[in-house]
Amino acid sequence: xxxxxxxxxxxxxxxxxxxxxxxxxxxxxxxxxxxxxxxxxxxxxxxxxxxxxxxxxxxxxxxxxxxxxxxxxxxxxxxxxxxxxxxxxxxxxxxxxxxxxxxxxxxxxxxxxxxxxxxxxxxxxxxxxxxxxxxxxxxxxxxxxxxxxxxxxxxxxxxxxxxxxxxxxxxxxxxxxxxxxxxxxxxxxxxxxxxxxxxxxxxxxxxxxxxxxx
Amino acid sequence: xxxxxxxxxxxxxxxxxxxxxxxxxxxxxxxxxxxxxxxxxxxxxxxxxxxxxxxxxxxxxxxxxxxxxxxxxxxxxxxxxxxxxxxxxxxxxxxxxxxxxxxxxxxxxxxxxxxxxxxxxxxxxxxxxxxxxxxxxxxxxxxxxxxxxxxxxxxxxxxxxxxxxxxxxxxxxxxxxxxxxxxxxxxxxxxxxxxxxxxxxxxxxxxxxxxxxx
DNA sequence: CGCAAACTAACCCTTTTGGGGTAGTTTCAG
DNA sequence: CTGAAACTACCCCAAAAGGGTTAGTTTGCG
Numbered sequence: 233x234x235x236x237x238x239x240x241x242x243x244x245x246x247x248x249x250x251x252x253x254x255x256x257x258x259x260x261x262x263x264x265x266x267x268x269x270x271x272x273x274x275x276x277x278x279x280x281x282x283x284x285x286x287x288x289x290x291x292x293x294x295x296x297x298x299x300x301x302x303x304x305x306x307x308x309x310x311x312x313x314x315x316x317x318x319x320x321x322x323x324x325x326x327x328x329x330x331x332x333x334x335x336x337x338x339x340x341x342x343x344x345x346x347x348x349x350x351x352x353x354x355x356x357x358x359x360x361x362x363x364x365x366x367x368x369x370x371x372x373x374x375x376x377x378x379x380x381x382x383x384x385x386x387x388x389x390x391x392x393x394x395x396x397x398x399x400x401x402x403x404x405x406x407x408x409x410x411x412x413x414x415x416x417x418x419x420x421x422x423x424x425x426x427x428x429x430x431x432x433x434x435x436x437x438x439x440x441x442x443x444x445x446x
Numbered sequence: 447x448x449x450x451x452x453x454x455x456x457x458x459x460x461x462x463x464x465x466x467x468x469x470x471x472x473x474x475x476x477x478x479x480x481x482x483x484x485x486x487x488x489x490x491x492x493x494x495x496x497x498x499x500x501x502x503x504x505x506x507x508x509x510x511x512x513x514x515x516x517x518x519x520x521x522x523x524x525x526x527x528x529x530x531x532x533x534x535x536x537x538x539x540x541x542x543x544x545x546x547x548x549x550x551x552x553x554x555x556x557x558x559x560x561x562x563x564x565x566x567x568x569x570x571x572x573x574x575x576x577x578x579x580x581x582x583x584x585x586x587x588x589x590x591x592x593x594x595x596x597x598x599x600x601x602x603x604x605x606x607x608x609x610x611x612x613x614x615x616x617x618x619x620x621x622x623x624x625x626x627x628x629x630x631x632x633x634x635x636x637x638x639x640x641x642x643x644x645x646x647x648x649x650x651x652x653x654x655x656x657x658x659x660x
Numbered sequence: 661c662g663c664a665a666a667c668t669a670a671c672c673c674t675t676t677t678g679g680g681g682t683a684g685t686t687t688c689a690g
Numbered sequence: 691c692t693g694a695a696a697c698t699a700c701c702c703c704a705a706a707a708g709g710g711t712t713a714g715t716t717t718g719c720g
Contacts, residue, residue: 246533246555252466319460319533341460388666401650403706415706417668423708433676434707435652436615442656602696617676629676631698637678647706648677 237264238355241282243275243301244290244317249340253288256344257351272296272304279310286355289334291318291325299328306333315354326361336360384444391425394418398434399441451478452569455496457489457515458504458531463554467502470558471565486510486518493524500569503548505532505539513542520547529568540575550574597643598658605639608632612648613655 240257242250242265254265267282269275272293279287287305291298298316305314315336316329326337336354338347339362350360384392397407404422408415422434431437454471456464456479468479481496483489486509493501501519505512512530519528529550530543540551550568552561553576564574598606611621618636622629636648645651 246463247558248466248470248554248561249460249463250466251470251558252462252464255469256462256465340462344461344465347462390667398649399653401645401647401653403647403649405706413667414669416670419706419708420668423710426708431615432708433615433617435612435617435649438649438652439613439615439656442653604697619676627697628699630700633676633678634699635697637680640678646678 237262238286239264239266239282239284240286240288240351240355241265241267241269241275241278241284241312242288243269243272243293243298244288245270245293246290249290256348260348260352263351263355272298272301275301276304276308279305279312280308283310284312286351287312287314288317288351289314291316291329299325299332302329302334303332313354313357315351315360338362386428387425391421391428394421395425395437395441398422399438401438451476452500453478453480453496453498454565454569455479455481455483455489455492455498455501455526457483457486457501457507457512459484459507460504463504470562474562474566477565477569486512486515489515490518490522493519493526494522497524498526500565501526501528502531502565503528505530505543513539513546516543516548517546527568527571529565529574552576600642601639605635605642608635609639609651609655612636613652615652 240263242253244250244253247270250268250270254268257263257265266284267278269278273296275287275289287310289298289302293301296304298318302314302316305312313335314333315338316326316334317338317340318325319340329337336350336359338350338360342350342362350362354360384395387395393411394407397410402410404415404418408418411418422437426432426434426437429437429440431440454477456467458464458467461484464482464484468482471477471479480498481492483492486507489501489503501524503512503516507515510518512532516528516530519526527549528547529552530540530548531552531554532539533554543551550564550573552564552574556564556576564576568574598609601609607625608621611624616624618629618632622632625632636651640646640648640651643651643654645654
């Protein structure tokens with residue numbers, strides 16, 4: 233062990249969870265939480281400013297989500313080890329996270345003691361993955377590239393965004409106002425996303441999407 | 447204040463969140479966490495055994511969810527005050543929770559200090575609701591439509607049948623062939639069912655329906 | 661730098677959708 | 691028996707959706 237404690241930054245929009253995590257970490261010698269952020273934007277700034285040893289990053293956040301935050305951090309040259317922390321089930325996001333430079337992917341519902349172990353291991357430079365996750369990753373790697381992460385990945389950000397709005401029942405006009413673009417443009421995106429997904433109408437798209445995220 | 451501390455039971459399948467909550471509560475005089483459960487089944491047994499003053503119940507749990515647990519507790523004669531705790535946004539579940547006997551509905555992402563206040567108020571016998579929730583409840587009560595009876599019951603058999611096909615993404619023409627009636631007739635049924643459900647398009651209907659049967 | 665992709669927007673056109681109406685048949689409760 | 695409701699089907703019409711094209715701007719990559 234080194235003489236100075238390892239610095240850890242927490243990014244999660246749930247104050248309670250941050251509190252729990254911080255308290256858990258404080259129990260351990262050699263670990264110190266040097267910053268807490270509740271959103272991606274703050275996290276970006278803090279990460280560059282403090283350059284912590286480890287960043288624990290929530291995947292599901294309001295505004296800029298964890299994956300986006302991760303990507304931007306790496307783009308900005310942040311070299312801290314970054315571990316994604318996420319609720320519940322084995323997401324397909326794990327592949328995206330790893331390819332975008334995450335050093336680990338842990339589930340929030342794991343045993344606290346085990347979580348602490350994993351945090352230690354992450355700081356030591358190892359890649360840490362929850363049990364349930366390793367399988368997902370394994371099967372993902374077994375299939376070299378494509379079929380893993382659903383047809384959603386074939387869509388551009390805008391298309392995915394619009395698909396989500398369609399899945400809320402919105403019309404092109406409403407979506408246009410929501411995104412502040414013309415409804416003609418929305419139609420273009422809808423057209424493209426339908427073609428990419430092999431669907432024939434926005435209704436099919438809505439149903440598909442709603443069933444997609446259970 | 448009474449002389450013995452108020453007993454609190456935590457039910458949540460996230461150990462971390464339980465930890466954070468427990469730590470938060472321990473800071474407060476007069477409050478004591480007497481039990482923690484990670485699932486609904488355990489919670490049912492513990493609740494009857496310990497009869498705590500307050501049960502804090504996670505809405506989103508694996509297995510038996512919070513609402514089901516709540517209902518069964520009340521069915522079993524548990525008289526503890528029960529406050530639902532849930533992630534993020536203003537669900538419509540709040541109505542179900544309240545009608546099923548919940549004494550409060552709080553969001554996990556609220557400020558910890560405020561949460562503590564609310565817990566105190568709940569123990570004092572008050573109903574506690576997060577800011578965002580009061581609105582939902584208000585609008586829900588403003589429409590005394592049908593608490594449980596679902597708007598589906600207002601539809602005729604044919605309309606319900608067609609709604610289900612819409613929820614599979616089918617167009618009027620396809621539905622017509624499926625049911626062996628003219629597409630003009632399908633349009634009539636769609637028209638009626640949209641009106642009855644207060645929706646503005648088949649997309650909204652599809653989304654509503656898919657979300658309806660989980 | 662040059663090129664590809666994404667995003668934007670407009671044009672054209674056909675099909676689909678949804679709202680209004682009338683109207684015939686059947687079925688079922690009062 | 692009478693009447694209401696459901697189901698059927700058509701009419702008209704305006705709006706929305708979707709498919710095709712062209713085209714300008716920006717962004718990122720080699």
